[in-house]
Amino acid sequence: MMLKYSEMLLDRASNQRKSPEWLATQKNNNSRWVLTHADQNYFSQADNAPLFLTLEAVQQLNLEDAVFLGLDENNDNTPYFALDLTHVDDVLVAAFLLEGEFSDLRKVAVILDNQSASLLALARGLGFWHRSHGFCGRCGTANKSATAGHARLCTNPDCQHQTFPRTDPAVIMIVRKQFPDGIERCLLGRQVEWPEGVYSTLAGFVDPGETLETAVAREVQEESGISVTNVQYLASQPWPFPSSIMLGFIADASSDDIQVDKHEIDDARWFSRVEIQAFGEWGDEAPGFKVPRVDSISRYLIDHWVSLGD
Template sequence: MNKLTPNFSFTEMCLDRASSKRKSDEWLLEQLANEECQIIPTWRGQFLFNKTTLFVFNSGYKSNVLSEILGRHDKERSCIFLGMDNTSPIFVIDISYMEEDNLSRICNKTIELIDLRASLAFVTSKQASILGYAHWLTHWHRSHHFCGFCGSSTKPKNAGHSLICINNECGKEVFPRTDPVVIMLVEYKPKNGPAQCLLAEHHRIPDKVVSTLAGFVDPAETIEQAVIREVKEEAGVNVSTVKYITSQPWPFPSSLMLGFYATTDESLINIDDEEIRDAKWFTADEIRTFDEWGDEGNNYKLPRKESISRFLINAWVENN
């Protein structure tokens, strides 16, 4: 199987994260004062749109509303530096403390709140990667207001890319976590007939939508071992080879999807019905007849186009 160029969401990060420079408070203040600075507001996990255009605070807002927002006592937690887009500093600011009714007034526009997944229909690939990054960090901030070691409050450090306990006797510093997830397309080649791949209906997605198998990497486990274990646990199939293909940041809320192809000599499926509803072998020609996610009817449907699962299926079909 050939490795194709990834064409799914959240993989086109263009920002220079300026990891060394962002440690300087003075440098950060200079970036906030930069006329090219852009600050993306987010509200309770959603982004602000004017019709289908992403709303961003820019220098035109610095003298009024934005200065009020940045002047709040929690500005250090709510305003996080993402990186430099050429000469434009990009920040995300969490304005979840505001009442929803005030958002249009603050932005001086009619505002619609759209969650990250739905926003993918309106933004460019570059914007999608930035919004995924912003969503990832702000979610982490909202869920880590307190130290996991001593229970004291935390405060941001390193432009919002780490949090430190305010208790001087503790002082633990924590960083945004990334949860590795293996996602794999398993192939079986019968002695007679075309190759087949294993696709499953998962409980967490609509009926008749099929996708690849996936699962979190356990502690003290290699990613290859995770592939073997997850396929065996979910489908009762032993795989013989495991080949890494590509990866995808997945900000729902903080995973890194690691894509694989695996092969097996076993055709018998024995599913764990607590994990999946059903699983079957499909040929490439059968998959070509499937409908899209969201289509009506009882035909099988493919996973969302922005997912690495869809990428793995498309690449396999193209090679078969």
């Protein structure tokens, strides 16, 4: 199964994009332009289809800081660029709202093909990174976009420090345990800000100097008081919401007495496969337990465990 946001098939042309001359040739009538605004993507008002604009449609915008996303090798090497309109004049933004709307990608992703969702996620992630790295971390001088939007360059001639897009690794895990009644159960928790009834897999960021397996064990222990062994990697998912990659694992619990750290999560419980199969979906208004969104690796891990059977 291909996880959502993990099928970005564009050729990123990492070497060619370093050339300003080559990049200028790609801003042609065959190019397509992806708009973002305040971490939202641009969709059709009629059917929520993603809108990929022509060069003519974006000519009124400043194209100098456009981020080159890549070439569509399956479609005549069509170049794709991203433009973030967050700090663009409201009058210019309003013109685009006549044809489309800016919406949360995660609310629309379920109806998108994976390649489109992956491309939009990349554009969103890079837009956030540019906005959050406006100044040099060494000398405090303003940065400018460089290398077709895949670097930020300090404008201080005595510094010229380059910053590159960051990706924060986070582990996410389905923890299982065989109980004395012969039923295998998995450990799920919930955050207080989630919709009522939603339970998901535990997760957390990797600390400096620790292995991924150690991070899994530490996060589970910190959040639930459960000890784990036999940590095994399953899958990964880009997660530019805003700047992570999720590394999915399955692990065996060596204890079962849950001690929730309320500073970490709101609650944690053991659930059987039968119980999970009766869960509702994220967004359901009916009372009861609910699984996480279908676009997430947490949902993938839960579905994977359920499919293994007792």
